[in-house]
Amino acid sequence: MTLRLFDSATRAERDFVPLVAGHVGIYLCGATVQGSPHIGHMRAAVAFDVLQRWLERSGHTVTLVRNVTDIDDKILDKAAHAGEPWWSWALRFEREFGAAYSALGVLPPAIEPRATGHIPQMVALIARLIERGHAYELAGSVYFDVRSFGAYGALTRQAAEDLTLPADAAGDDKRDPRDFALWKAHKDGEPATASWESPWGPGRPGWHIECSAMAQRYLGEAFDIHGGGLDLRFPHHENEQAQSRAAGYEFAALWMHSAWVTQAGAKMSKSLGNGLLVSEVLAHHAAPAVRLALASVHYRSMLEYTPSTLDDATATWNRLAGFVTRAAERVGQPSDVVSADLPAGFVEAMDDDLAVPRALAHIHDSVRAGNAALAAGDDEAAAAALVAVRAMLDVLGLDPMSPQWSGSSGASTALTALDALVRADLDARAQARARRDWAAADAIRDRLAAVGIAIEDSTEGARWSLEH
RNA sequence: GGUGGAGUGGCCGAGAGGCGAGGCAGCGGCCUGCAAAGCCGUAUACGUGGGUUCGAAUCCCAUCUCCACCUCCA
Numbered sequence: 001m002t003l004r005l006f007d008s009a010t011r012a013e014r015d016f017v018p019l020v021a022g023h024v025g026i027y028l029c030g031a032t033v034q035g036s037p038h039i040g041h042m043r044a045a046v047a048f049d050v051l052q053r054w055l056e057r058s059g060h061t062v063t064l065v066r067n068v069t070d071i072d073d074k075i076l077d078k079a080a081h082a083g084e085p086w087w088s089w090a091l092r093f094e095r096e097f098g099a100a101y102s103a104l105g106v107l108p109p110a111i112e113p114r115a116t117g118h119i120p121q122m123v124a125l126i127a128r129l130i131e132r133g134h135a136y137e138l139a140g141s142v143y144f145d146v147r148s149f150g151a152y153g154a155l156t157r158q159a160a161e162d163l164t165l166p167a168d169a170a171g172d173d174k175r176d177p178r179d180f181a182l183w184k185a186h187k188d189g190e191p192a193t194a195s196w197e198s199p200w201g202p203g204r205p206g207w208h209i210e211c212s213a214m215a216q217r218y219l220g221e222a223f224d225i226h227g228g229g230l231d232l233r234f235p236h237h238e239n240e241q242a243q244s245r246a247a248g249y250e251f252a253a254l255w256m257h258s259a260w261v262t263q264a265g266a267k268m269s270k271s272l273g274n275g276l277l278v279s280e281v282l283a284h285h286a287a288p289a290v291r292l293a294l295a296s297v298h299y300r301s302m303l304e305y306t307p308s309t310l311d312d313a314t315a316t317w318n319r320l321a322g323f324v325t326r327a328a329e330r331v332g333q334p335s336d337v338v339s340a341d342l343p344a345g346f347v348e349a350m351d352d353d354l355a356v357p358r359a360l361a362h363i364h365d366s367v368r369a370g371n372a373a374l375a376a377g378d379d380e381a382a383a384a385a386l387v388a389v390r391a392m393l394d395v396l397g398l399d400p401m402s403p404q405w406s407g408s409s410g411a412s413t414a415l416t417a418l419d420a421l422v423r424a425d426l427d428a429r430a431q432a433r434a435r436r437d438w439a440a441a442d443a444i445r446d447r448l449a450a451v452g453i454a455i456e457d458s459t460e461g462a463r464w465s466l467e468h
Numbered sequence: 469g470g471u472g473g474a475g476u477g478g479c480c481g482a483g484a485g486g487c488g489a490g491g492c493a494g495c496g497g498c499c500u501g502c503a504a505a506g507c508c509g510u511a512u513a514c515g516u517g518g519g520u521u522c523g524a525a526u527c528c529c530a531u532c533u534c535c536a537c538c539u540c541c542a
Contacts, residue, residue, distance in 0.1 A: 234471085304481085
């Protein structure tokens with residue numbers, strides 16, 4: 001079976017065939033760095049990270065371009081309000097996004113191009129659109145001529161005349177109210193640093209043109225997949241496609257859109273408060289559990305966020321990681337995880353438009369079989385389950401033994417010291433248990449529990465872990 | 469108004485004509501000194517009303533409710 005993906009443009013699933021066999025070019029709309037990342041942003045990032053991992057696991061070389069839009073109206077507004085240069089404002093949030101991505105194990109893209117670093121490419125593309133009769137200049141700004149491009153609306157299947165007109169459309173002289181800016185003439189009051197020379201005078205790029213220009217520069221005139229959040233479909237993606245195709249380029253062969261995070265059925269937004277900022281969530285929950293929560297719903301379904309979402313994911317993560325830890329202690333680490341065979345059901349699920357929930361069900365099956373094997377003393381079966389579980393989790397970016405999650409950075413010396421202290425307690429408790437002094441044994445366990453250290457007894461002795 | 473999406477057991481979530489995915493929580497049992505972890509078992513679920521069918525959560529008709537995009541949004 002081959003990978004099938006749902007194409008948002010045709011609203012149908014189809015076999016995925018790369019333009020160049022074995023290579024996949026993906027353009028992913030990253031952040032407009034105007035504020036701190038929240039878990040909705042990360043949901044999209046994780047969804048496409050799983051896509052990349054699955055494509056690579058299936059033998060493809062993936063070139064993923066994830067842009068940073070570091071100049072736009074909002075950035076200018078917010079920075080001005082804060083009395084800070086817009087460029088430093090943008091970079092600050094770009095860093096926050098970067099930290100959030102890496103905290104959640106999102107693989108770094110092949111390149112992360114910034115809009116402000118590609119002004120010449122945008123200017124060239126705009127000039128080409130004017131030449132071809134699909135754009136026109138007006139008082140130092142340049143607009144895309146929607147009516148000149150018959151296929152406008154193709155991506156979202158909307159007829160241009162059905163669109164609600166923007167509220168501010170009445171006053172200007174655009175040929176059509178739906179025409180959108182490719183180049184915005186410099187306005188008095190805007191910082192000089194937000195202005196670049198162009199054939200139409202000083203100004204700055206419009207919102208959509210950067211993606212068309214950068215996709216072409218790094219992936220070529222035609223590429224395999226364009227991704228982003230569902231809310232970018234219109235107008236952003238529609239306009240991107242219109243620009244690129246009007247310029248004579250094929251652009252994306254397939255579109256993928258990830259759904260958002262909802263609360264009580266409604267889309268998450270900044271107005272709901274800071275509790276869902278990545279920094280806030282990570283302060284209270286383990287990063288792999290957060291990633292698991294974001295990945296465990298199909299990427300095209302809304303992810304309903306409830307107060308128990310992260311607690312549930314934490315419990316699940318503990319179960320998965322617990323099995324891997326216990327199994328590894330018993331049978332040792334497999335030499336190779338990344339090329340180990342994957343269970344057929346798992347492969348089938350992932351090949352079916354990345355059906356992660358179904359894939360997870362297979363992971364749970366293997367974990368249960370593995371736990372049963374451990375209990376029965378069947379090391380061979382336990383070892384087989386361990387490899388399978390780690391290999392499957394690796395596809396989701398959730399292998400507990402990966403460097404990302406096995407954690408051996410700055411905290412290790414503290415953990416080593418703590419381990420020595422806790423082991424002393426565990427030895428004392430073992431002695432108390434040996435003389436059947438249950439009160440003393442329980443007192444030790446309770447004292448450790450009170451500071452967040454959980455004890456598990458097993459035939460091999462006691463094991464401790466930090467409760468998160 | 470236009471374009472789409474969704475309503476599944478206490479909760480989260482798959483599935484899409486026929487052996488009731490999976491997880492969390494709950495209940496019963498095994499294991500344990502007691503726990504924890506683990507294992508086994510355990511649910512008259514598919515918005516409502518009709519219809520098609522031997523058989524529907526899955527198809528058809530009607531209907532209710534919710535959400536999103538069309539302005540910035542992952």
